[in-house]
Amino acid sequence: MFHILIVEDDEEIREELKVLLENSGYEVSAILNFEEVAQQILELNSHLVLLDVNLPGKNGYEICRKVRAKSKVPIIFVTSRNQAMEELNGLMLGADDYIEKPYDVPILLARIQNLLNRIYPKEEKESKITYRNVTLDILKSAILRDKKEIDLTKTELKTLYYLFKNQNQIVPREKIIDYLWDNGVYADDNSLSVIITRLREKLKDLGVENLIETKRGQGYKI
Amino acid sequence: MNFGDCLKDNIGKLLSWLIFSLVMFAYFKAMQVNANVIVITLVVLWAFLGFRFLIFFWEKNRYFANLNQMLEHLPEKYLLSEVMEKPRNAEDLAYYRMLKRINKSMLENVTKARMAQKAYKEYIESWVHEIKIPITTVKLLCQNHPSQTSEKIDEQMEEINHFVEQALFYARLDSVSNDFFIREVNLEEVVREVLARHKKLMIQNHMKVDLKNCDVFIYTDEKWLAFILHQILINSVQYKKEDGAQIQIEVQENKENVKLIIQDNGIGIKISEIGRIFDKGFTGTNGRKTKKSTGIGLYLCKRLCEELAMTLEVQSQENEYTKMSIIIPRDKKEILQNCKV
Numbered sequence: 001m002f003h004i005l006i007v008e009d010d011e012e013i014r015e016e017l018k019v020l021l022e023n024s025g026y027e028v029s030a031i032l033n034f035e036e037v038a039q040q041i042l043e044l045n046s047h048l049v050l051l052d053v054n055l056p057g058k059n060g061y062e063i064c065r066k067v068r069a070k071s072k073v074p075i076i077f078v079t080s081r082n083q084a085m086e087e088l089n090g091l092m093l094g095a096d097d098y099i100e101k102p103y104d105v106p107i108l109l110a111r112i113q114n115l116l117n118r119i120y121p122k123e124e125k126e127s128k129i130t131y132r133n134v135t136l137d138i139l140k141s142a143i144l145r146d147k148k149e150i151d152l153t154k155t156e157l158k159t160l161y162y163l164f165k166n167q168n169q170i171v172p173r174e175k176i177i178d179y180l181w182d183n184g185v186y187a188d189d190n191s192l193s194v195i196i197t198r199l200r201e202k203l204k205d206l207g208v209e210n211l212i213e214t215k216r217g218q219g220y221k222i
Numbered sequence: 223m224n225f226g227d228c229l230k231d232n233i234g235k236l237l238s239w240l241i242f243s244l245v246m247f248a249y250f251k252a253m254q255v256n257a258n259v260i261v262i263t264l265v266v267l268w269a270f271l272g273f274r275f276l277i278f279f280w281e282k283n284r285y286f287a288n289l290n291q292m293l294e295h296l297p298e299k300y301l302l303s304e305v306m307e308k309p310r311n312a313e314d315l316a317y318y319r320m321l322k323r324i325n326k327s328m329l330e331n332v333t334k335a336r337m338a339q340k341a342y343k344e345y346i347e348s349w350v351h352e353i354k355i356p357i358t359t360v361k362l363l364c365q366n367h368p369s370q371t372s373e374k375i376d377e378q379m380e381e382i383n384h385f386v387e388q389a390l391f392y393a394r395l396d397s398v399s400n401d402f403f404i405r406e407v408n409l410e411e412v413v414r415e416v417l418a419r420h421k422k423l424m425i426q427n428h429m430k431v432d433l434k435n436c437d438v439f440i441y442t443d444e445k446w447l448a449f450i451l452h453q454i455l456i457n458s459v460q461y462k463k464e465d466g467a468q469i470q471i472e473v474q475e476n477k478e479n480v481k482l483i484i485q486d487n488g489i490g491i492k493i494s495e496i497g498r499i500f501d502k503g504f505t506g507t508n509g510r511k512t513k514k515s516t517g518i519g520l521y522l523c524k525r526l527c528e529e530l531a532m533t534l535e536v537q538s539q540e541n542e543y544t545k546m547s548i549i550i551p552r553d554k555k556e557i558l559q560n561c562k563v
Contacts (some may be wrong), residue, residue: 010355016362023366054351079355100445102358102383104419105365174425181421185415186431190466 002116005046006030007063008035008078009055011216017050024109034058038066045074048116053079055104064094074119076111078103106182129164131222134208136164145206152202159195162210163222172219196220224465225284228279239271251270285309300328346393350386357383384456388518395525402443402530404557409482409550411438412444413471416451427459434471440480441554446526450534451484453519454546458486460515461508461544478552485545491538499536500524532559 004026008014014030031040034056041049041063049067054061056217080101096119097111106109124197127139135144141157142149152160163171163180173192180187187195196212203211213221225436229236243264250260294303303321361379362371413436417527424431458469468489474481491499495506509515527534533549551557 003536011360012359013355013362016359016366019366020362080351080358101354102361102379104380105361107415107418110418177425178421181425182418184433186417186429186433188425188428188430188467191430 001025001027002048002110002120003027003029003046005041005044005049007041007049007055008052009034009061010052020105021112026112038063040069041073042071047073047120048112049073050078050112051075053077058123061094068094071219074115076115101159110182131164132208132211134203134206134211136160143202143206145208148206150202150205152199155180155187156199157197158183158185159192160199167222170215170218170221171218173217223279223283225279228282232275242266267412285314300325300332343393346389349360350390353386354383356385373422376457379428380420380423384452388522391446391449391522391526392518395522395529402446404443404554406439406441406443407447408472409438409440409480412447413482415449416448416455419448420452420455423459424455427462428467429459429462430466430468432468434470434472436471436473436482438473438475438480440550440552441557442530442550444533446530447548448522450526450548453523454484455458457519458488458544460485461488461490463488480550480552482548482550483545484547485543487543490540491536492540492545496536500534531559 004021006014006017006021006028008017012221018028018030029044029046031037031044033040037055037058042165051060051064055063060077060079064077067073067075074096078093078101079098096115099108099111121134127137129136129138133145136142136157138157138161140149140151142151143155143160144150158180159176162176173189177187177189177192180192200212203209215221224425247260247264250263259290289302292306293299296302303318303325306318309315309318332495357379361376364376364379371521404442410433413433417431417433455469459467470485472483474483488510492507495504498504500523501517502518504521505515505517509517524534527548531551533547535547535549536544537547538544
């Protein structure tokens with residue numbers, strides 16, 4: 001599990017951010033005493049630091065420089081100040097990324113995920129999910145059953161992946177659309193219906209019927 | 223200064239010389255002076271007077287021409303009395319001294335107004351900075367306590383945030399040191415992040431977006447461009463048709479420019495109004511219908527584009543489509559020059 005350190009002086013934001021990151025599956029600690037921040041960051045030895053630029057009596061850049069002198073721990077600057085050019089330039093030297101307040105949560109999480117993936121490359125991701133003899137091969141973008149294989153489009157793959165990930169649950173249509181938007185497919189209600197219809201046809205070609213159930217007024221379920 | 227006017231100004235002097243000549247002529251006549259002598263004396267006298275007047279005119283003319291030229295080259299015209307030479311002529315000197323006093327008082331006022339404006343701008347900036355903290359907190363609260371209400375609050379917060387940013391950009395528009403951060407960015411990444419950030423707005427309004435061919439690198443300020451894109455998307459959502467609303471985003475490139483095209487299938491803009499949509503405060507028929515328009519959004523977009531050396535163009539057909547194109551120069555130098563960095 002990755003360990004993230006929050007350096008944020010606003011108590012409310014700090015607590016909520018902590019909850020959010022913990023819910024997203026990270027181990028989280030936060031700095032509460034804003035003396036010798038750089039020293040604390042170094043001692044806590046986390047996988048990633050979320051560093052607020054405006055701290056009481058301190059400047060985030062200063063802290064970043066001190067940390068950088070001794071450690072390569074990835075740092076994301078969090079800022080509500082709209083930086084001037086030179087400030088940002090300085091920032092780019094020390095920090096790995098920056099995000100502005102108010103951050104959009106999925107974007108913040110995506111940035112954290114990207115940076116962690118970049119710095120600590122993971123072992124092979126899970127690339128196949130199976131449900132009722134149907135295997136979804138993510139790398140190949142295809143569905144398989146008994147050596148029969150049918151290719152999926154990018155959009156179909158993403159939709160089916162999300163359904164497979166949430167097996168045995170009713171997945172509301174809005175959730176699917178939301179997920180698709182997060183993953184670069186900008187579909188509306190009608191296009192989702194079209195995608196589901198096509199997926200059902202392809203599943204039928206594999207000899208599977210009624211894999212995707214429609215729950216009227218609620219969503220889909222597999 | 224023109225010769226006729228100068229002559230008119232000196233008509234008094236001329237008349238007195240004429241009277242003097244007549245008196246002299248009468249006096250010579252009475253003294254029975256030779257007619258030739260009288261004529262020669264008068265001709266010499268008038269030739270001298272004429273010559274003197276020409277020199278006088280020439281000097282005045284040169285003096286004012288100099289001042290005018292100085293004025294022409296002076297970026298701030300009101301500083302003329304600071305840079306002009308002290309005149310030798312008593313009359314000019316009197317005016318010069320008055321001008322100096324006027325200027326001084328005016329400079330004081332200008333400085334005062336500038337300080338006030340600067341202070342206000344700084345206040346707005348710090349206010350924007352402050353307000354973002356509670357906005358962030360509310361957004362996090364929404365995320366951590368999901369419900370249908372929290373989704374709506376989150377959406378409203380995004381809207382508040384956009385207006386806050388509008389205020390910030392507006393405050394900064396005329397400042398000399400615009401704080402751009404120009405760097406190489408991937409256009410597609412910028413567009414995707416804007417879409418991800420505002421997906422709620424788009425999904426709730428049943429918008430479909432077709433994004434293609436945007437994978438190019440450009441030099442720009444990511445934050446400003448994102449703001450412009452968001453504003454354009456907001457307009458597309460606000461002025462959509464009831465069914466099948468769709469936005470197409472694509473890029474056309476040539477050697478000099480990258481052209482980002484955002485086309486919707488909304489209600490479009492009237493021909494009679496299309497020329498004014500970038501004017502400050504212009505709301506138009508569409509804007510008045512929805513009552514949400516302030517006439518600031520597109521004005522800001524246009525101005526921000528200009529500051530970033532980009533061109534914002536619009537094409538539209540009523541009831542058919544609106545097509546916004548942002549033309550971004552490829553040459554980094556051109557952008558940097560324009561940005562006063």
